[in-house]
Amino acid sequence: MRPFTSKLAKLALSALSAGCLAVAIAPAASAFTLVPDREGEIDAGVGPSLSNDGYLDTSDLGYTVESLDFDVNRNNRTTTTRSRLFVDRADTSNNYNGGISFRSRDIGTSDNNGTLWLRPVAMIQQGSGILERGQLEAGFFRFNFTTALRDLTMSFFDVESRGTSVLRVNGEDVNLAVAPKGDRRESSISLSNVRTLEVMIGNANTSGPNRNDRRWRTGDGVLVSGTGTTEDVPEPAAMASIALAAGGLSWMRRRRQQVAEES
Structure with missing residues (x-):
């Protein structure tokens, strides 16, 4: 084997190894969940925790x-x-400051299987306390994700009236309404490439165009969860290795072409 050919073979092996490295350090998917693993209150920017x-x-x-x-x-x-x-299990009782009380069997919204859900509480005052003592599970929230989610499935439990909707994704209007399925049933919406999400959960109104039944004295309480995957971003050093590998392959192609022309 001629010296140059031997050198070319070594470069090929080196480039192949770098290429394998590039594959190994390519972005990898990681599981994502929206719901913490214990009950309590999440900071949504409404003041001190209850x-x-x-x-x-x-x-x-x-x-x-x-x-x-x-x-x-x-x-x-x-x-x-x-x-x-x-964060709440719908089959447990919890009492918080400010007059918020969750029953062991929640009014109209209970899955009875120990699942943890995100549970909004509409802060509407009635007399000296919170309306329905925190039983009105409705709210409008913006979720900001540290790393863009490659995919996200939002699950909504006990949607009984119109009003629950994903309104914006990454600042763009989408208006994806969640179809009512009735008491104790689950609905879902699947999204992709999500960095921010604005969602209306439940329906706090007792009448109007978003109600199924104007005779209802309370709003439509809904629980929500979400699962998906993120895409991990390679470290700068790893990206440099990928660039070197690509550069090595490009140089090898040019040298091969020069050898062919000299022959």
Whole structure:
């Protein structure tokens, strides 16, 4: 074997090894879940926590959440409010400060199988306390993800009236309504390439175009969860290795072409 040919073979092996490295360090999918693994309150930017244990930390799950204003029509009055956000098992009882009380069998929204859900609480005042003592599971939230989600499936439990919708993804209007399926059933919406998400959960109105039954005295409470995958980004050093591998292959092709022309 001629010296140059031997050198070319070594370069080929080197490039192949670099190529294998590039494959090994290519972005890898990681599982994502929206729901922390224990009950408590999530910081949605509405003031101090009502839990004696303080807020649950969602940063290790890869997101933050912000409660947004929405309008509620009750007794011919329109009230602008926001909601708190809790992690809750619908078959357990929990009491929080501020008059919020979750029953062991929640009004209209209970799966009875120990699943943890995100549970909004509309902060509408009635008299000196919270309306329905925190039983009105409705709210408007913006989720901000640390790493873009390659895919995300949002699950909604107990959607009984119109109003629950994914309104914006990455700042763009999408208006994906969740079809009512009735008591204790689950609906879902699948999304891709999600960096931010704005979603209306439940329906706090007792009447109007979003209601199925105007005789209802309470709103439509909905629980929500989400699962998906993120795409891990390679470290800068790894990206440099990929660039070197590509450069080596390009140089090898040029040298091969020169040898062919000299022959």
